[in-house]
Amino acid sequence: MNNKPDPSDLEPCGEFAASVRDFRSAVTHVADRETARPVPADWLAPARKRRRSEQQRVGLAWACAVLLSVAAVPFSSHLHHNVGTHSIAQTASAPAPESDTALLEQVDTDISASVPSSLAPLAELDNWNAEATNTSRSSSGNGTPLANTENTNVAQ
């Protein structure tokens, strides 16, 4: 739009001007012929009808939009509720973060717990097994292969 046309370029000239005039004559002739009939009294009735139906269409579109919005609200809140519950459940089931030191202390406590009296004979057996294993380990360097296998079995 920066070019500024010469005013003389805005008017047709010569034979082209005659063609444009003929074009205007043709269009004017057609328009005059088409509008020559008398205008009926209800000439604007179709326009009113179109306007009403257009308004109805717009109204219907708005009503649909409102209905969709209203329908979407419970669905959205339901979805939101489900997501919330799920996240709460996830949070609850997730193990609490525990430091390594605390975990080691718990393991130590469990190991060092005293053996109940009802399990005392088993504990004695366990002690015997431990002693036997130590003995076999100390003598495994000099024993025969058969003796070593025997010792391993006893230890197990």
Add this chain to the structure above:
Amino acid sequence: MGYIVSTELPPLTQEQSLLELADFDEVVRLYRPRIFRFLMASIGDRDVAESLTQDCFLKAFNARHQFRGDASLSTWLTRIALNLLRDHLRSRRMRFWQKTRDNALDLVDISDWIPDTAASAETAMLQRERVKEIWKAVDELSRQQRMVFILRFIEEMELSEIAEATGMNTSTVKSHLYRALRIVRERAGGHA
């Protein structure tokens, strides 16, 4: 409402326009042919042009109290017609499957109606050919170029009036008109 009126109208003063608007039947009688001509030249479809002309006058009737006489009645009606035309073209683009040009005036038809009975057969045929070429070239213009071309050379509006009706500034109108003329001259094929 029931008279035959030509599309050619003398210019009116502001007071005349306001007075004229009070009698809306008279407004329809006087301006209907002109608005119809502009719309038919813009669309090339008689039925659509008639429907849009009706819409234009209904809109003007409903908004007649808003008319202050700043522009001429003709310019005001043209502005309404332009808005309707723009809406129509937009909706037609959306409804591309709809055959909106079924009832469009054939180019041959319009060239057959040249009101020049005094011309020889050869001259009349030449005129028809020219009109066909011009209308084909105008039809191929961009929307704004076509609008400005029709308002200038069919409606014979001044550049300032076109600017007022279209909402463009005058230099933009000039640019569109310049390009439209150049394109039509080139495409009309050797009649420049």
